[in-house]
Amino acid sequence: MDFNAHGKEKPVKSTPDVYDVLVIGGGMVGSMILRELSRFKLRVIMVEKEPQPGFGATKATMAYIHRNHMNPPGSLRARLCMNSQSTFLSLSKELGVGYREADEINIAFDSNEEAQVRLRLDWAFKNGEKNFRTISREEVARLEPHVSRDFIYAIHSVGHGMIHPAEWAFALVENAISNGARALMETEVTGLRQEEDGFWTVDTDKGSLQARFVINAAGLYADHIAHLAGDVNVRQFPARGTFAIFDTSVSSMLRNLVYVAGIDTTFSQAIGPTLHGNVILGLGHFREPKDLSDTRVTREELDDILKIGKKIVPNLPERDLITSFAGIKVTNNLAEHNDFFLGLSSVSPTLIHALICPPGITASPGIARAILDLLSNSGLDLKEKPDFKSGSECRFKFHDSNDEDRGEAIKKDPAYGHIICRCEQISEAEIRDAVRRGAKTLDGVKQLTRAGMGRCQGGFCSLWVLKIISDELDIPLEKVTRKGKGSEEVVPWDFKGKQV
Amino acid sequence: MAAGARARQLGLKDVVVFDRDERPGGILSQCIHSGFGLMRYGEELTGPEYALREIKEAKRQGVEIELNSLVTEVKEDRHITVVSPLNGLRRYNCKSVIFAMGCRERTRPAVRIPGTRPAGIYTAGKAQRLVNIEGYKPGKRIVIVGSGDIGMIMARRLTLEGCDVEAVIEINPFTSGLIRNEVQCLRDFNIPLLLNHEVTEIRGANRVEEITVTARDDTGNPIRGMERIFPCDTLLLSVGLIPENELSRQVGFVLDSSTSGPMVNNILETAREGFFACGNVLHVNDLVDEVSKEGEIAAEGAFGRLSHTLPPSVNIFKFMKGANIGQVVPQQILFKKESRIAIRVCKPTGPVTLRIGEIVKKRLSLTRPGEMINIDISADQIQALADDNPSKEVKIECD
Numbered sequence: 001m002d003f004n005a006h007g008k009e010k011p012v013k014s015t016p017d018v019y020d021v022l023v024i025g026g027g028m029v030g031s032m033i034l035r036e037l038s039r040f041k042l043r044v045i046m047v048e049k050e051p052q053p054g055f056g057a058t059k060a061t062m063a064y065i066h067r068n069h070m071n072p073p074g075s076l077r078a079r080l081c082m083n084s085q086s087t088f089l090s091l092s093k094e095l096g097v098g099y100r101e102a103d104e105i106n107i108a109f110d111s112n113e114e115a116q117v118r119l120r121l122d123w124a125f126k127n128g129e130k131n132f133r134t135i136s137r138e139e140v141a142r143l144e145p146h147v148s149r150d151f152i153y154a155i156h157s158v159g160h161g162m163i164h165p166a167e168w169a170f171a172l173v174e175n176a177i178s179n180g181a182r183a184l185m186e187t188e189v190t191g192l193r194q195e196e197d198g199f200w201t202v203d204t205d206k207g208s209l210q211a212r213f214v215i216n217a218a219g220l221y222a223d224h225i226a227h228l229a230g231d232v233n234v235r236q237f238p239a240r241g242t243f244a245i246f247d248t249s250v251s252s253m254l255r256n257l258v259y260v261a262g263i264d265t266t267f268s269q270a271i272g273p274t275l276h277g278n279v280i281l282g283l284g285h286f287r288e289p290k291d292l293s294d295t296r297v298t299r300e301e302l303d304d305i306l307k308i309g310k311k312i313v314p315n316l317p318e319r320d321l322i323t324s325f326a327g328i329k330v331t332n333n334l335a336e337h338n339d340f341f342l343g344l345s346s347v348s349p350t351l352i353h354a355l356i357c358p359p360g361i362t363a364s365p366g367i368a369r370a371i372l373d374l375l376s377n378s379g380l381d382l383k384e385k386p387d388f389k390s391g392s393e394c395r396f397k398f399h400d401s402n403d404e405d406r407g408e409a410i411k412k413d414p415a416y417g418h419i420i421c422r423c424e425q426i427s428e429a430e431i432r433d434a435v436r437r438g439a440k441t442l443d444g445v446k447q448l449t450r451a452g453m454g455r456c457q458g459g460f461c462s463l464w465v466l467k468i469i470s471d472e473l474d475i476p477l478e479k480v481t482r483k484g485k486g487s488e489e490v491v492p493w494d495f496k497g498k499q500v
Numbered sequence: 501m502a503a504g505a506r507a508r509q510l511g512l513k514d515v516v517v518f519d520r521d522e523r524p525g526g527i528l529s530q531c532i533h534s535g536f537g538l539m540r541y542g543e544e545l546t547g548p549e550y551a552l553r554e555i556k557e558a559k560r561q562g563v564e565i566e567l568n569s570l571v572t573e574v575k576e577d578r579h580i581t582v583v584s585p586l587n588g589l590r591r592y593n594c595k596s597v598i599f600a601m602g603c604r605e606r607t608r609p610a611v612r613i614p615g616t617r618p619a620g621i622y623t624a625g626k627a628q629r630l631v632n633i634e635g636y637k638p639g640k641r642i643v644i645v646g647s648g649d650i651g652m653i654m655a656r657r658l659t660l661e662g663c664d665v666e667a668v669i670e671i672n673p674f675t676s677g678l679i680r681n682e683v684q685c686l687r688d689f690n691i692p693l694l695l696n697h698e699v700t701e702i703r704g705a706n707r708v709e710e711i712t713v714t715a716r717d718d719t720g721n722p723i724r725g726m727e728r729i730f731p732c733d734t735l736l737l738s739v740g741l742i743p744e745n746e747l748s749r750q751v752g753f754v755l756d757s758s759t760s761g762p763m764v765n766n767i768l769e770t771a772r773e774g775f776f777a778c779g780n781v782l783h784v785n786d787l788v789d790e791v792s793k794e795g796e797i798a799a800e801g802a803f804g805r806l807s808h809t810l811p812p813s814v815n816i817f818k819f820m821k822g823a824n825i826g827q828v829v830p831q832q833i834l835f836k837k838e839s840r841i842a843i844r845v846c847k848p849t850g851p852v853t854l855r856i857g858e859i860v861k862k863r864l865s866l867t868r869p870g871e872m873i874n875i876d877i878s879a880d881q882i883q884a885l886a887d888d889n890p891s892k893e894v895k896i897e898c899d
Contacts, residue, residue, distance in 0.1 A: 249749065293705055296616040323609040325617060403581060407589035414585035419570040422520060423746075428585075442619075455746075456604040459623050463630060477636055482619035486706035489619050490636040493661075 019043045019182075020380065022202055022211035024189050024225055026053035028165050028361050029354055030217035031172035032368035038179035041383045045181065045211070046173065047204055049188035051484045052444045054169030056219050058361070059447055060243065060295070060327030062270055062282050064257060065161030066362045067104075069124035069132060076339050077359065078127050080366030085161050087365045095171040096394045097163070098275045104160045104257040105140060107151040109311070113260065114153040121155050132157045146253040146313050160257055162275045165361055166447035174437065175392050179385065185438065186484065189218075192229040194348055213375060216345075217354045220292045220330055231347045236330040236355065238292060241268070241283030242301040243327060244309065247320040247455050248277045258312055269308050271316075276424075276450060281309040281316075283327070295326040322455050331357045342370050349378055395433065399425040399450070420468070421461040423454020431465060435472040442466065443483040466490070501525075501554035502795030503598050503778060503802075504563035510803040512596075516564040518582055524565050525551030526602055528788060530629045533653055535680075539789035550788060574747045578774055596802040599748060599762070599770075599777040600795060603784060605650075606740035608702075613645070615702030618709070624650040624738040628657070637663060639734025643711060644668040645699050649677035649786075649870075651738025656685035658736075666730050667692040669699055669713055671720075674848050676740075676870050678786060698722065699735075708733050741784045751775065756831055758821075759783040763831045766839040766882070767801030767810065768794060776801055783829045783842065786872045793840070811837040811879070814886035819856075822897025824849060826869060833886065833894075836879045843873040845898055857885045857894040867898065 021037055023030050026048030037044040050056060065088050071078035085101075092099035108114040124132040135156040140147060143156070173183050184206065191203030192214065202209045218225040226234035257272035271281045284305040289295070302324055310316050332355040334341040340363065345351035352374055354367060376382050396409050398416060410417035415429035426449050434448045442458075445451055445465050452458035452465065466489060470477045478492045501524065507515045523529055528536070531547025538544055541553065558565065569584040578594040605623035620639050622630070627638045628650065642663050644651045647670040655665045668686060673696050675682050686693050694713065700722060701712040715726035743761040745753070753762040753770050761782040762770045769776050778794035785791050804810035814836045819828045827844040841856065848868040855861050859881050867873065877885075885894050 296701075296703075297614050299612075299614040299700065302612055302614060319610075321609060321612075322607070324612070403589055403591075406583065410583070410585065410588040414588075417583050417585035417588055418568055419520065419572075419583060422570060425570075425572065457607040457609065459605050459607065459626055463626060463634060467634075477634070481706075483706065487619035488707070489638075490630060490634075491639055492636060 017209050019045045019211040021213045023215045025217035027056050027058040027219045028169050028364045031169040032364040033371050034176040035172040036368045036372050038176035038181040039388045046183040047187045048185050051441045053173045054166035058169050059166040063165050068127035068129050069120040073126035080363040084362045094390045095392045097167050097171045100162050100275050103158045106155045106259045108153040109151050164275050213350045215352050222355050231345045233346050235333040238328050238330050239286035240289040240326050240328050241286050242305045243282040244324045246279040247322050250279045250320050251277045297324050297326050398427045420464045421451035423456050424450045426451040431468050441481050441483050501558040502792035503799040505558040505561045506796040506799035508561035518566050518569040520570040524555050530632045532632050536788050574751050597775050598798045599781050600779045601744045602780040603741035604744050611739045613699050618704040618707050620708035620734045622736050624654045624736045627736050641732045642734045643730050643732045644736045646739035647675035648738035649681050652681040652685040655691050659689050665691050669697050670695050671698045743781045758827045765832045765834040766830045768798040769801050811835040817892045817894050820893045820895045822895050824898045825896050836882050838879050839877050841875045852898045854898050856896050859884045
């Protein structure tokens with residue numbers, strides 16, 4: 001992989017809105033990068049086109065932090081995924097966001113799949129992982145009584161993790177901002193050109209910015225961003241997978257992550273618990289989306305994924321399916337074997353591409369460090385801030401607290417006693433807090449607080465959330481959106497009797 | 501409200517109703533159309549008017565009503581935890597608990613309509629609250645999915661408020677709500693009703709833009725080529741109500757899978773002594789008058805338990821569902837007392853005779869799943885059924 005340093009004399013610029021580094025993209029990777037950058041005495045800024053960090057591919061993944069058995073030994077993926085668990089564990093404590101551990105079982109139903117699972121075992125070993133072993137059918141039955149007995153081979157490993165990535169992206173950006181970084185939401189990059197002095201002018205729909213270095217962490221749209229800069233060599237290839245989430249009552253059926261062999265990029269299947277106690281089923285046969293916003297779920301995909309789900313867990317209760325959605329992943333043309341490409345653009349050494357493919361979430365801390373290495377090798381002076389605040393304010397969550405703490409919280413702020421989302425037990429205080437922190441849309445509040453993720457899917461709470469957003473932002477109810485401009489939920493009355 | 505009022509009327513001292521909403525009345529507060537109370541009050545009232553009657557009576561009887569109060573935990577020993585902004589977190593030790601939590605609405609993912617996830621998809625009840633209580637419209641051009649009562653009522657409501665209601669799409673060859681709603685809401689307002697049709701895709705990136713509706717054949721499969729596209733900006737789903745039994749599950753009740761509510765006996769007591777269930781949390785009712793009645797029966801049961809004045813027992817028997825019988829509440833008979841048996845059939849049929857064991861026979865000219873059949877059985881008939889059926893199962897059938 002291309003880590004060559006193209007050193008350059010550092011030009012000096014002192015006009016406003018000029019940054020040392022501009023990060024395009026506020027997904028998990030962009031957010032990790034911004035937070036890392038905020039450790040140093042640099043002027044850094046992020047631009048993200050959605051209303052909040054983590055609104056793109058980040059919020060549509062299995063959200064598992066994997067150990068290193070699905071990455072070919074010697075690959076960049078393998079290198080950057082090393083020790084992810086411990087990194088995520090310590091980050092979770094620093095930022096006050098959720099991280100939970102579970103074991104994983106990889107199973108094979110036929111000889112092809114068995115070969116792939118054995119390969120995973122081999123890769124784990126070669127990547128230096130411990131505690132991966134073959135297990136018997138009896139052991140699987142003991143660990144997971146609801147999993148099918150029809151498989152022919154299985155391996156077991158401990159210490160995999162699960163997070164809620166949208167919450168992480170948000171918290172990472174928040175922490176970066178508390179350390180002096182800037183982040184602009186709902187700001188879309190429309191142009192990218194390098195001036196004579198080497199600085200980049202980044203045009204957006206909200207104005208122009210200047211930066212010495214630009215990090216292209218635009219996820220699904222990274223090739224589009226590259227093309228804006230004239231770098232036509234970058235191409236990404238999308239594929240869409242389907243997810244189904246089951247009610248928390250189903251969580252008693254499954255304790256571990258269960259993966260069916262599928263190193264093949266056209267198929268991957270897993271079922272397992274989520275951080276919040278639901279069960280998630282994903283991804284099935286990948287299909288080509290019409291375009292990058294094509295995140296629909298088709299009838300065939302839904303039937304497909306449920307069929308495969310029941311292959312793994314025969315008694316999977318379909319009636320407890322509470323939502324389904326789609327996620328798009330990409331591979332790129334610059335790296336081999338479905339790997340990341342982290343490197344300098346062919347048109348300029350100060351434009352750095354972060355072309356991400358699975359396992360993007362797991363590798364994101366490693367990717368961020370690698371990007372910083374690239375920046376440093378390219379001549380960016382990284383001077384650490386002595387007063388870097390690694391920790392974030394700990395937030396009270398009604399759902400996760402015991403009765404004593406709940407009682408105390410309500411005494412301090414009665415809004416903690418007004419439960420808005422009944423299914424998930426989310427209080428008014430938490431929702432107001434989320435809006436004040438920057439979650440200005442219905443889906444944004446949902447991703448950050450979980451309000452609306454329960455069995456009634458916002459049937460009772462979403463009207464309340466709309467009202468709270470309207471109240472906090474002091475905007476009329478009809479201007480509150482589900483996920484950004486164009487997705488307004490309600491229509492106001494026109495008392496003259498005409499349609500508004 | 502009715503359960504509380506009756507409990508006080510019978511002489512129980514501390515009777516409190518916990519409700520998580522900011523006003524009492526439950527779903528009635530948003531049902532501003534009339535048609536409530538014909539049975540109970542002999543008048544046609546609107547939802548809020550009916551609710552007010554019940555609330556006034558409850559207050560008159562000295563029932564304590566605590567609002568903005570969510571019960572977060574119920575234990576088997578009847579210790580409950582309640583949370584509210586005003587009173588913080590409190591625990592109560594109850595002698596009797598009556599569940600009356602009503603229903604939630606079935607959602608789009610639960611009925612698996614493929615497509616995108618834009619703004620503009622509402623369940624009908626949520627849209628009703630938005631229109632009638634908050635004072636906003638859900639959209640301008642509306643398609644209603646499902647012919648449940650709420651859907652049909654909202655079809656009329658939104659038409660009256662100036663929206664374009666394009667159609668009501670129903671998957672079955674019959675509507676799932678009351679016939680009177682079909683007439684008074686759809687036919688009277690010329691809203692097209694498409695039976696045997698289903699929504700096969702929702703399109704729109706940020707907001708609903710259009711949907712595809714496909715006709716179904718007799719076996720329920722979509723017919724190729726019989727697709728229509730409806731441009732619209734709003735979908736209202738009226739595809740079923742699910743009794744909200746989260747707390748029931750917490751206590752450990754086994755739910756009846758056909759009603760999605762707890763199993764009860766004929767004093768509306770659940771499998772756990774001291775726990776009662778009534779209203780829509782027990783089974784989806786058609787008429788609120790019946791719901792009030794159930795509240796009273798539950799209160800009578802609670803009183804009977806606490807004062808040891810329950811009716812005499814009979815040999816316990818369960819109801820067994822015969823052909824075309826979908827739901828039966830109560831599921832079990834323990835006591836010799838006049839009891840109302842609420843039945844729903846699976847499929848509509850013409851003239852039939854409903855039989856309960858060999859003791860009760862009723863001739864019905866028309867049965868539909870959307871219209872609950874209520875049969876009053878006298879105490880003596882209960883005794884006869886118990887004596888007649890030593891196998892402890894009484895068959896209910898419809899032929």
